Amino acid sequence: MSKTLSGKVALVTGGSRGIGAAIVRRLARDGAAVAFTYSASADKARALVKDVAASGGAVLSIEADSADVGAVQQAVAQTVEAFGRLDILVNNAGVLTHGTVDDFAIADFDRMVAVNVRAVFVGTQAAVKHMGQGGRVINIGSVSAERAGLPGAAVYSMTKGAVASLTKGLARDLGARGITVNTVQPGPTETDMAAEEYRAWLRTLMALGRMGQDSEIASMVAFLAGPESGFVTGSALTVDGGFLA
Template sequence: MTTTLNDRVALVTGGSRGIGAGIALRLAQDGADVALTYRQDAERAATVVKQIEALGRRALAIQADGADPAAVQGAVDRAAAELGRLDILVNNAAVFTVGAMDELGSAEVEQTVAVNIRAPYVAARAALRHLGEGGRIISIGSNVGERVVFPGLTLYAMSKSALVGLTRGLA
């Protein structure tokens, strides 16, 4: 185990499964305390928290639906308050909506924009109040933001392209 992130605190949105859980665990292996958000599976989030704690790090699971801006802001503020600071925000939570444009309705568009674009913006804006010198905001994109590899990915590609724009703007 390396300790390059000792005394650092990270928040990983969508950190209870998949890539997010992998990121949360790696941050903990590198010495960070980690908060993570999850939408509905508290048991899965608790498992990741236990794995982080087994590495000797503090961990916190926060239920927050990325489609709810108040929940996203609250998760950032709670992570900083309960873990004492915030050094790293990883915008990882996303929805993967697939379908032809003429098959997708307003609900799918609104959900994708809310979770994949607005939530990272809200989280980044909230994190800026907590991040000190050397703080980092990391956004997990997709190759689909640059190259659509099969039909039906227009909406998802749009959202990931917007995330790239947000990330470049913040940089």
């Protein structure tokens, strides 16, 4: 398989599990040296490092809470220190707390904004100082930016809508420097964190009759990270099996 990202260095936030781990594996498979952050999943982070290294990939795990501005900035610095450069930033870290407006805790509101929105800005601000022509910033949003779908999703939808809007502005800020900025918006994706009854119901809403796989989201990220996406910027690319169709 062609190593389209050979010589590149990537940082994936929230990369120890789920979609983030799939992105780490795919970028490493495509030849990039990959650092990733984790917060509460140390065992999974160690397992991912072992897995990627066993396949011949260069990989580094960094403990960092994306709600902590300094930790996000330091993760960028550690990546550059370890690998000598930074070409690709994937802002994947995110948190989800459900709750309707009547009883949604302000502390949960603040944490969701800090992780889902502020960390995207802080990470990008730190990363682009090390990027040159051909740099890539890829944000992981959600179809919830366009459709809340259920009661209790207002704050999460707001944060993902903010990511989509921030992406457009950052694309304008960085376009003259040859750095592209895009958002990938996954739809319902298979995970063992959701009960099977809930997943079965979600499948009925999909045009393709199934939920997505982590690897399918990672494939879109790999395209945006690679050389063939140089004219794509400021876009929100939906990968949702027809959920919004």
